[in-house]
Amino acid sequence: MRRFFISGPRYTAFLGWRYAAMDSLTELQRYLERHHGGNGALAAERTFASHQRNHDDVFMAFWARHSNLQPNQSQQIADLGCGPGLFLKDLSNAHPSWQLTGIECAPYMLERIETLPKNIQVRIADLNAPARELFSDATLDLALANRLVHELHQPITLFCQLRHWLKPGGRLLLVDMVRQPIKNYLSHELKGQALRDLDLSPAQLHDLFQHFLEHNRYTSEDLCDLLTLCGFEILEVEAIRSGRAVQIAARNPNSE
Ligand SMILES: C[S@@+](CC[C@H](N)C(=O)[O-])C[C@H]1O[C@@H](n2cnc3c(N)ncnc32)[C@H](O)[C@@H]1O
Known part of the structure; x- marks a missing residue:
């Protein structure tokens, strides 16, 4: 089985060992473009237009309550399904000492990523089946999945890998639409x-x-149950958007 890396000025591809066939990635990209309304360029444009709304005061208050990050220390953060990287840029501007990694696979989102500051890296990977090597074990302080999980075929492989990648006590913040x-x-x-x-x-x-x-796809309870079954501790569940979406803060326990 071959491993694929694609390097570019803005991003690198890291497609893992087993689920690495380019065909699978092409199929996933087709699925996502249809899911995003059939017009990738327009979907990327909408992500820009809704950036403020999707990272509004309610989100930022949740982030402040649960991210548990040290403002002036080197912290490792992953934005899973980072789109055109807008939130990573906001974080980079406020915290130049943080190391920020975005994961994305839709070409029309990747194309809209502008020149990135040194502390941001974007990698191309399929989060349905992310390779263990995507991050080193116990290196992430926090992972964010902002409206990613409903787009995955299943989130279990990702949740299990996150248990390896997050430091003990590290946080997963999950925001998504619910049933x-x-x-x-x-x-x-x-x-x-x-x-x-x-x-x-x-x-x-x-x-x-x-x-x-x-x-x-999921109720809030489903998402919490899936996280708990994968070994996370749930810290808070907050219904948002009149109950059409949820914010969940989860913690990687210190030990099994
Ligand atoms: C609804 S958008 C949200 C983008 C960004 N998180 C935000 O808050 O603006 C979901 C993003 O996840 C990406 N995505 C979906 N499935 C993915 C997968 N299997 N692997 C990597 N990225 C994926 C999509 O391409 C899209 O950019």
């Missing part, structure tokens, strides 16, 4: 318009229901 009744979902997606008045085509309805399935 909601279909009438709430439709009302949000259709901006309050009645489904029966819209005369949507079968293709539009297919997309709408596919999107529903992909954004309604």
Whole structure:
């Protein structure tokens, strides 16, 4: 089995030993582009447009309560599914001594990453099946998964690897959409318009229901149960966005 590395001025690819076939990455990239609405460039643009909203005061207060980082010391932080790297840049500006690593695999997000300061590195990897070597054991102080987990085929491999990569006591902050009744979902997606008045085509309805399935995978309890089953301790669960999303702080225990 071969291992793939791609180096570029802005990012390196680290695709691991077993799940390394370029075909799998291409398939995943196709899946993600469809999931992101079929237009990657537009999806990246939307990530820029929603950056402030997705890192608003509610998020920053949660971050302040649970990140447990030392402002002026060297800290190792991973942003899993970092998109165009905007939050990494915010962190870098505020904390030049922190070592920041983003993981991403969508080409249209990677293309929008601008020149990075020295303390940020972005690696290309598939977080459905991340190689153990993606990070050295017990090196991360904190990992953030901000709206990544619903896009994974399954999060268990990642959670198990995080148990290795995080230092004892290290934190995982997980933010994601959670399951909601279909009438709430439709009302949000259709901006309050009645489904029966819209005369949507079968293709539009297919997309709408596919999107529903992909954004309604887990309840908050499911996410906590999966983290607990993988050995994390849950510190706080906060419902946000009128219950359509959740912020979960979890801790890698000091010992098994
Ligand atoms: C909803 S976006 C959120 C981006 C960023 N975290 C933010 O808060 O703006 C989710 C990101 O995770 C990335 N992603 C999804 N599945 C992934 C995978 N299997 N491996 C690596 N990145 C993935 C997507 O390409 C996308 O950029």
